[in-house]
Amino acid sequence: MSPDTGHPPPPGIRFAGIGDEAAPALGEQIRAHQELGWSAIELRNIDGTSLADLDDAAFDRAAAALREADLEVVCVDSRIANWARPITGDFALDLTELERLAPRCAALGTRYIRVMSYPDDPEGGLDEEEWGRRVRHRMKQLAERAEDAGVVLLHENCAGWAGSDAARARRLLEEVDSPALRLVFDTGNGLAYGYEAYDMLTGLLPWVEHVQIKDARREAGAAGEGGEIVYTLPGDGVCRVADCLRLVLDNGYTGFWSIEPHLFVRPHEGRADAAPDGVAQFVRYGRQLEALAAGLTAAAPAPTH
Template sequence: MPEQPLTLAGIGDEAGAALTDQLAALSTLDWTAIELRSVGGVALADLDERTFAGVADAVAGLEVVCVDSRIGNWARTVTDPFGDDLAEFDVLARRCATLGCRYLRIMSYPNAGLGERDWRDRVVERVRVLAGRAERAGIVLLHENCSGWAGSHAERVLDLLDAVASPALALLFDTGNGIAHGYPALDLLREVVAHVAHVHVKDATGGGEHTVYTLPGDGDARVADCLGLLFDHGYRGALSLEPHLACVPHEGGGVAGDAADRFVAAGRALDGLVAGLFAGQRG
């Protein structure tokens, strides 16, 4: 079977807090790419310089497909100090350069009691400033369909892209976020697929506080349909596994002891989905 023309990767800390565990899980899957969010339970931007240098050395043989920031995420509302985001951006821009990574994940700021228009305008202004910095740094911000003003509405996503109008802003599509946040992700994807530059893969059932995460393909997120739509539109970037089987960052808590085993099982399920889709295309 010919090699499928894209990269399979994983958000490392879903396989374990320690970088050694993260790398071991990827090695078990025979994957050569990683997405970095935290190491040892510490966000990448908060690692001291010596620790980060060790991380950079350890992943030197891998492709770092994306770095996940906390900018605009569930922990930072649109009225929280913007200086915190700018400071994190500056650290991560330097670290992306060291890692040879082009993509930096952001979100679009949960509200804090503002009116709809004010919320939108503040989000646009913040992302415009960040995108300007990203252009100068030679990196691309990836807005994820998760927390924030443009997290779950295609028309808002497109409005954000149009209003910021920067080559340093594109989209990260997560296949499973629609289950947890209460919207059909495939419908959103149909409207924004031309702007997707990176993909997270997870699956789930239920919804809201009753969300239960599953192996890719076993839930209700229509993962195979999402991937098929992406492939049909020419997407050949990375698929980065974020199964949430052993940790759910926004819910707090640590990583389950069997995180690596769960991550590997999810990775093998993703391998199977991708192989099946490409086999179907060749047929």
């Protein structure tokens, strides 16, 4: 139970957060989780540097700080196949990042690495069939190496060939056919990528091994047109966060719910610096997730519409 809240997570669930959404410095990331009373963290960047790019001394210092704080690392968010690496890009970047991250995951005590599934060529040079074929070929190679290294790649419903379509995600999983490829589901990505997250989740439940929490709404644009996406506290947007969480509970999910507020930090938009009160805002976000989770029961049926 987190201090000062009285809201324990549902049975089988633990809370965590993507640390650099609170602050660039690891010390502040740790402090945000300690203020929440949470014992786990998800890692992406430290001082603006991806975990794979830290030199050995910097990584060793980070691992020691996490051990001293008694914070468990639940997942490492890589750049493998992400929004900045199209399918026509250099595959060696991803192979090298996986090779570097695998032993670091072992040192941190986690087996999960977040990946995506490659955007199309920025010039639109590939048809859908060829794009998908190349994605599945690369992901199979990555999964084979991940399995050999004892880590699991978690594909996110975000950028890439399989990011916004449940049928494509299932095809990716079935054709790669590896225990080293599973899914992380982000509740808030649908609005930005043009799909209903809850509907997509219903088709992917057996493969979901990690859940990230964000929420959003779209401001009205000129003449009633769709406007800018605004990220909100969980439950204050239109992404049906509570419905998604109830759905995974009703289907036996146990594991982490990890916050990714996106209130200030959005790497895909080039926004990587937290606000001056980023830790306080991160804690506020976590408290609202705790309150939202307290209203959920695994026995309650999830809505079907």
